[in-house]
Amino acid sequence: MDSIKSRLEAFNKLGNFLNQFSSKEIKKHENIPHNDLFFDGFKHQLKLAGEANTWFTNDNLLFAIEGWAKSLNTENLEKWIQNENIGSNEEKNVAIIMAGNIPLVGFHDFLSVLISGHSVLVKQSSNDKHLLPFLAKYLEFVLPELKGKIIFTEEKLSGFDAVIATGSNNTARYFEYYFKGKPNIIRKNRNSVAVITGNESENDFNNLGEDVFRYFGLGCRSVSKIFVPKGYDFDHFFKGMYKQHEIINNVKYANNYDYNKAVYLMSEFDILENGFLMIKEDASYASPIASVFYEYYDNEDNLKNKLHDDKEQIQCIVANNFIENEIAFGQTQHPKLWDYADGVNTLEFLAKL
Structure with a gap:
């Protein structure tokens, strides 16, 4: 053999x-x-x-x-x-x-x-x-x-x-x-993002909850930021996240939630929260534990260009028929063997040594 x-x-x-x-x-x-x-x-x-x-x-x-x-x-x-x-x-x-x-x-x-x-x-x-x-x-x-x-x-x-x-x-x-x-x-460091267009189903948001909360958001394939259309109503998003509400029973997660919430409130940042997750408008990609950043967009082509320009900071893009190489809602934590971290083909590197 x-x-x-x-x-x-x-x-x-x-x-x-x-x-x-x-x-x-x-x-x-x-x-x-x-x-x-x-x-x-x-x-x-x-x-x-x-x-x-x-x-x-x-x-x-x-x-x-x-x-x-x-x-x-x-x-x-x-x-x-x-x-x-x-x-x-x-x-x-x-x-x-x-x-x-x-x-x-x-x-x-x-x-x-x-x-x-x-x-x-x-x-x-x-x-x-x-x-x-x-x-x-x-x-x-x-x-x-x-x-x-x-x-x-x-x-x-x-x-x-x-x-x-x-x-x-x-x-x-x-x-x-x-x-x-x-x-x-x-x-x-890399983070993952989701693009929300407003056409998502309830099921999409339930699945997105898995992308956000699996491993408490600590993985580079965890969604830490969402892009939403101007004037977006976050009700659907929060409804989908609710499926994960028991995460707050984890003491370490709850401590992080309380701490980050206190920091945001003392800094007088505008945040929306539902008792176990905070969302905050922020241009950064890496959000603290128990929070997701969001950014508005008003033009899909401009957003595609931005995601391309920032690709060194992004591991996965979760979306529904928005951009090439996107990942379906709920699938970020199910990589295949050929889904390489940072897009660098490890086997190719090792073959050339």
Whole structure:
């Protein structure tokens, strides 16, 4: 069995393993390799991940796991790599510096490096350090040739040939300086937006609630800003958001809501709010937790030009027949393997090393 086939098969097996953990139920399946060794252990890691980072609720953890379980099957994996020049170059050691804003946020980079036949040196965020080492151990069991190719470190990175680093705009400046001598992908802050035209259905707004509130809005694929026509009545928007009202029962979210509301009121900003979400007119893309910014537009072509000009700040555009490459309402948190962060093709980068 050639190496790429065996790696694809290993990740397919990992997908089958993860399939046992869904938001509907956690249930042990038959015929999962090494399940007696790993099933209960992974349940425990999920518990530890939630205790270590209270943004990682059980619901959000299982949502992330479910997404990866669906992606990691042979059909998706083969479709993803079919046009790429996988494994044509010699093996390199690729360092990944991961963010920790949502569960397993660095998994796509990890997968890309290993599928490409390289070794990986991982520096995790302290906010998300429980799940990936455990899943890496599972991969080593189903494909022993990966042993020695996956290293986790908390030390200063050394001995690597290329780097993929994700951070804030501030850390990106540091990364760009520090890694300037190596091939690199350096990702900065991005946010997602939705374009409201006034023709949306009730269902569209219900779905948009998922784009806004999933992971408490902490992901780069979370909608943090909406563009609305001049004179827009926000009633429909707030009705759609109401489906998510129980989010205020999360203590950490509620604290952020109260704090940001106090800041806005003391600054005498005009805000609209419904008890768990505030909206504020603002030209920025990155809104604080529990708030969404909005901006009026009076010309669709001008808005399209603006979105194009600001594309370096935008991860996803949610809309309904408005612009090319838009994402349907409710779909931002269901990326495919070929939906690359920042639009940079990781496999292409890795093939050229």
